Amino acid sequence: MxxxxxxxxxxxxxxxxxxxxxxxxxxxxxRRVFINDAVIRQQxxxxxxxxxxxxxxxxxxxFFNHGFVTLVVVSAEHQxxxxxxxxxxxxxxxxxxxxxxASTNESNMASQAMLAKAGFVPSGRIENLDEDDSELVYVxxxx
Numbered sequence: 001m002x003x004x005x006x007x008x009x010x011x012x013x014x015x016x017x018x019x020x021x022x023x024x025x026x027x028x029x030x031r032r033v034f035i036n037d038a039v040i041r042q043q044x045x046x047x048x049x050x051x052x053x054x055x056x057x058x059x060x061x062x063f064f065n066h067g068f069v070t071l072v073v074v075s076a077e078h079q080x081x082x083x084x085x086x087x088x089x090x091x092x093x094x095x096x097x098x099x100x101x102a103s104t105n106e107s108n109m110a111s112q113a114m115l116a117k118a119g120f121v122p123s124g125r126i127e128n129l130d131e132d133d134s135e136l137v138y139v140x141x142x143x
Contacts, residue, residue, distance in 0.1 A: 005083065007090040010044035010056060017053040018046065021075035034058075038070075045090050047074070047083045054078040057087040059094055067095035067142075069102035072111075088118040098143045106134040 010018065018025070018035050025031040038044040038058045047055040055074035061067050069091055074083045092100055102120055104111035120138035129135045 005047055005049040005054060005086070007045055007047050007086055009042060010039045010046040012039055014044075014046050014053055014056075015039055018044070018056050018073075021053055021055065022073045023076070024073075034071075043070075045087055045094065047078075047087050049078060049081075049083070055083045055087060057084075057091055059091045061096055063101050066097045067091070067100040069100065072102075072114075084114050085118050088115075088120075092140060092142060095142055098141065100140045100142055101137060102140075103135050103137045105130060106136055112136065 015036050018039075019032050020026065022031065022035070025035060035044070035056075043058050043060055045057045045059065046053050047057075053075075055072070055078060057072045058070040059067060060070055069088065072084050072087055074081075074087075088102075100120075101123065102115055103126070104115065106125070115138045118140070120140045122136065123139040124137045126135040126137060
């Protein structure tokens, strides 16, 4: 696991780099707006490697009044290096509630494995968000 990088609060100066490392954001204006809004609201943590943005995580506290990891993105060239796990650990540290939730699609086996490795446990499922692909909800108990 690469531990040389830094996790910090994203700043407006990071927004362009975060969009560039997120292939979905480069193609979808709504994701670009989402990233910018999360940074402005101070809900975005960024992972840097060698001074460059390598990934980001959005943490809110409006999921039934609990912490919720809305999104984790790691650039293609930095995947499988432990960056997502470091971002999740930082989200746990920044979480203001005793439960931290996250979710992923049932089809996303890599994300499910990552959440399990980070200590999240299954908490339920939500149907009908994406056609034929349930959303699996996970929780990590903090205190």
